[in-house]
Amino acid sequence: MKIIISGHHVEITDGINQAVENKFAKVAKHFPSLMTLEVIITVEPNQQKLEVSTTYEGATVSVNAVDKELYAAIASAASKLEAALAHRKGVLSAKQKKKFEVEQSNAFESP
Numbered sequence: 001m002k003i004i005i006s007g008h009h010v011e012i013t014d015g016i017n018q019a020v021e022n023k024f025a026k027v028a029k030h031f032p033s034l035m036t037l038e039v040i041i042t043v044e045p046n047q048q049k050l051e052v053s054t055t056y057e058g059a060t061v062s063v064n065a066v067d068k069e070l071y072a073a074i075a076s077a078a079s080k081l082e083a084a085l086a087h088r089k090g091v092l093s094a095k096q097k098k099k100f101e102v103e104q105s106n107a108f109e110s111p
Contacts, residue, residue: 001028002036010043019071023078024052031056031085039077041070050077056088 005012005020020039028034034054042049048070053062061084065077 001034003039004036005039005041008040008042010041012041016041016070019074023074024081027078027082027085030082031089033057034085037081043070048073050074052077052081054081056085059088061085061088 001024003021003024005017007016010016024037027037034056037052037054040051042051047066047068050065050070050073051062052065053060055061061081063077063080063084065073065080067073067076
């Protein structure tokens with residue numbers, strides 16, 4: 001899985017890059033069909049924001065995390081993304097199991 005990391009008001013260091021890759025490795029293992037993750041890190045006074053988006057089975061899945069510490073925001077975003085992908089996977093499997101029902105018409109009943 002390819003992870004594209006960009007920063008707004010922050011320089012992406014090797015430590016940040018390694019932390020993001022380590023946290024999202026579990027997501028990549030559970031959802032091997034993911035090709036890319038786009039991560040945007042924004043630093044503002046007293047808060048660190050992380051926006052993660054990807055495409056899974058034809059739908060865009062994105063999550064946001066905000067925390068005072070960057071590494072806590074990364075961990076929060078990873079868990080939120082895994083939950084969102086699991087939800088999307090459940091929606092898809094529910095659609096597959098849904099039975100098609102044909103409505104019965106009254107055209108063949110005798111008057």
